[in-house]
Amino acid sequence: MGITLPNLEVFAGGVNKFTGTVPLSLSNASRLQVLDFPENGLTRAIPAENLATLQSLVRLNFDQNRLGSGKTGDLNFLSFLVNCTSLEVLGLKGNHFGGELPASIANLFTQLKKLTLGTNLIHGSIPNGIGNLINLISLGLEGNYLGGSVPDVIGKLPKFQGLWLNVNQFSGPVPSSLGNLTSLTRLFMEENKFGGSIPPSFGNCKNLQIHNLSSNNLNGTIPKEVIGLSSLSISLSISNNFLTGSLPSEVGDLKNIGELDISGNKLSGEIPGTLGSCNSLERLHLQGNKLEGSIPLTLEKLRGLEEIDISRNNLSGKIPKFLGNLGSLKHLNISHNNFEGELPREGIFSNASGVSILGNNRLCGGIPEFLLPACSSKKRHSPRGLLAPKVFNPITCTLAFLIALSCSFAACSYVKKSRDRPVTWHSYMDWKSGVSYSQLVQATDGFSVDNLIGSGSFGSVYKGVLPNDGTVVAVKVLNLQQEGASKSFIGECKALRSIRHRNLLKIVTVCSSIDNQGNDFKSLVLEFMENGSLDHWLHPRDDEKSQPKRLSLIQRLNIAIDVASALDYLHHHCETAIVHCDLKPSNVILDEDMVAHVGDFGLARFLLQASNDPTKIQTMLVGLKGSIGYIPPEYGMGSQVSIMGDI
Template sequence: MIHGYIPTGIGNLINLTLLRLDGNYFGGTLPDVLGKLQKLVELFLHNNKFSGSIPSSLGNLTTLTSLFLDENKFEGTIPPSLGNCQNLHTLNLSRNNLTGTIPKQVLGLSSLSISLVMSHNFLIGALPFEVGNLIHLGELDLSENRLSGEIPSTLETCLSLEHLYLEGNSLEGAIPQSLEMLRSLEEIDLSRNNFSGPIPKFFSKFTSLKYLNISCNDFEGEVPSEGIFLNASEISIIGNDKLCGGVQELHLPSCSKKNPHLSRRLLLIKIIIPVTVLIISILVLLYFYPTCFVGKNSTEKALTTSFFEDWPLRISYAELLQSTNCFSENNLIGSGSFGSVYKGILPRNGAIVAVKVLNLQQQGASNSFINECNALRSIRHRNLLKIISACSSIDHEGNDFKSLIFEFMCNGSLDQWLHPKDDVQHQSKRLNFIQRLNIAIDVAYALEYLHHQCQTPIIHCDLKPSNILLDEDMTAHVGDFGLVNFLFETSNNPSKSQSLSIGLKGSIGYIPPEYAMGGQVSPLGDIYSYGILLLEMFIGKRPIDEMFKDGLSIHKFATMALQEHIMDIVDPSMFFVEDEEDANDDIEERTIMEEDPHVNNRSRIKECLISVFEIGLSCSKTSPDERMPANVVVNEINAIRDTFLQFKKENRRRTS
């Protein structure tokens, strides 16, 4: 937990041979005086918050054998002076913000024998021919950069190479035949590049090879059926649509051999006949369209395979693969209990979308998918996350694949704004008081729609900050309907409703107490979650924060502070906004927080906060019957916003 800067006085420790500061919170730039420690053998500065450029003075450390600068915030280019470290056997610069090309001097270090890792940066240009000097290197990792050009043939001299990772770049061309010399390779990852041509057959001759990933490229031709290619679990070739053959588990089309005598017959079978059938089918569908439309309404409530045909925009697995760069880690924007969400750009129209991929190995994921489809097919509201399409298919490995495609929310989730992960995010993601009120109103409107305006009332069952997404205007959209329940009126008593399923549903901290005791799922359960959410938004603490223990909950904490100490428990960041466009509002809200006996600003904002907390406490009461319904919440919190805006207007008038 050590933080701060490295003092320049460290340059006086000229006999130091080992310096380990890794895994702390050091920040700032590295002092040039580190170059004075010329007896240094090992330098470990990884996993901190160092920024700025890597000092060229590190090239003076000629006795250095290990240098770890990874997982920081270094920027600028890699100093060529590191090529002076002629005893270096391990160099790791990964997961920074480094730019520019890879210096030839660094790749010329023949002393590098263990690993050279520069992954997850922004390096550009071609891989220098000097890579051939790394004749003793065991691991080369240049993945997740912006490298281009072809793999240099000089790589063939790296005979000791066991791990080669070049994925996530823009490398192109064919794999050089000269690489057949690298028979010590155990792992190869060339995925998500622009490689083309046939898959080199020499890969099947590598007896040590245990993992090969060439997915998301432009390889073509027949897949070998020897060596590592005999085990489909050890290779990945998805996203290469021109491949054929291989073992049966790859589910690729067979490689047909051309026969000139059959070309006319194939033309007739593969083109003319299908086109004719397609035209006739379209004409028939157009003729019978009104009848089909009426028939579809009668079966709308049942989820069948036709559900996926109803979408105006049909999206295939191959298109999702391309749009998310083969579901790249760089495109990953979130993950949950039932799957992961990726940012994608649809190739057909350039639209930015969020692709939720279900992890069907997770118990309950299939039911979650069906629940979400059932809910989203029939609901539309400005404060609900808009679904664009759905995909139920088979992936390239023959496994079931299910995903939902949503409108992309550029401002992420409410959770990211309430609980920033680092200092940089904390400075950039701040919600002021009125923004929090607006988000609370948006969520209340969404619940009012689900509970009172849908033909069949819907219970969300998992309302929490990570399931509330914010668009470019900071309008809130409730998403993730994987745990949704539907309410149906009983025939004997319409006032009583029965849910489609029962059981403990939700996330810890937001689950209403009656669910934990086997109670029936109801709209008032969502109201409880909303009450906890409201308290969390204005206190700035999660309901599962470590401070809430030994019987103290966020509800009790807010109750004890409600009247006399409300200003002591609110999140102070809501009154300090950095956005230049909101500079005037920032000044006003800072003024509001100050003591002013003449206009009594503090007491007015305190009144608004007390009103908000009273709603949160009312909604999160233990007894469901004591909670206010969603339509009442909408009216109450709208009234608070109107009062606050009127107060700001009066305060602005007084200021002017």
């Protein structure tokens, strides 16, 4: 190239599929000003000895290639570029350069404006000589293995606009000298080991638009100079640190910010009402703190909010109805607080998949999908003169259990007297009245093959329409000739009668009776799910391949979250922890909105707490069975049933 085209001034071939090495002959093109080949597959080293003759070079860019060996000395070629006095841009990020940043970087091209070395294999520390690059506007060192303290001299580079130090191993305090970078617009320092407090001097960075200090070891309070920096218009993230104190009221000065993330700290006090002045706020994340009080009514002004996460705090009071009037709101997480009263039904609250309310045991009402108790119109009586709750609650639970047990025995006896009369277990105000065997025959057109949805180890599932109210259901008929089927039926009843969650398959009723031939008949009547099992979407049968079933990345992610939410409920939020023991795609059912529901609790196990370690919980039952290919390997080595098996 260089020999054939000695007068070449611009040679740009970025975003192609070039491989091999950088040609040595380019050193003959002495007029070359731009050599730009990012996003290719170039390998080995840059022939800096040859390129050093290109004294007119202004831009040298090899970002996103495969240059370097990952070993010490890969960056020694920088010392050969000292004669390129016109060089303004040097792009080397996304390669395989190893070793340390050479001290010779201090002698390089004072005209350099942009230096990118991110996502390589560089270790060591930043040389103090970096302070000699007085015209540097942007420095990218992200995604390496750099450590030690960040030198104060960086704060003496007057033209700095962008600094990327994120995802490294930097430690020590955040240099207060960074507050001298008054032209700085972007500062990324997340995922390091910075300690100490946040320097108030950041308040001098009057042009800063995005600031990320998340996932470090920072402590102390949030400086009002930082939280009130009005220039922040994109994002402020100081999440996952050890910050304490309250959220300063100066947060209201962030009138143009799009995202505020202060989650995963130890903040206390109330959410300041001044947040209502952040007119451009789209994403608000305050979860995982110790915030108290109620949701400020001033948030009603934030009409552009798309995400609110205030979960895992100590917030209380009623859920403001204005949240349902925020037209842009797509995700609301208020779980694990102390909210009470009626859950609104409008707006975001009409979509159960967009709201999480777990861990707020005093909420009521809402749409049926939330499975909350109905709100009582009567005022609660004073408990004075009644049994104390610590005495009253255990007595009530014991009596309820004995009554339920008695009813179950009575019902079982009654079944023997009547073939068509069902025996039904009920969860209070949840399961509907029972159906008889003849009604199920009518509902499924005689258990017709045309209505067969699927079959498993212990029986078959049919689509049916209940004759009394036209409800479409899934009827799971147990094959009682199969060993363990009856035990599976009882286990599933025990598991499902006392649990409710939006991501668990809801049971409508159960039928234990006798069929037309005088044989025992047991059936579970479940919610019908329009989109069938996840297994059919992932692995369609031959007769289904003509109907394309494809899950987008977002759908897959949502399904994973739905299943994880169900497991979290079973493992951590039931009165007695439950292990599913047979989690697999065919037991994950999708409704018409593609919301996932975990079903088939025939092998579920109730756990007794043996210690404070949930991985050491002992099971009440032994002899675990499961599906080949999905049984946790540790169970085959004699391990006890645990929630870790489901996970």
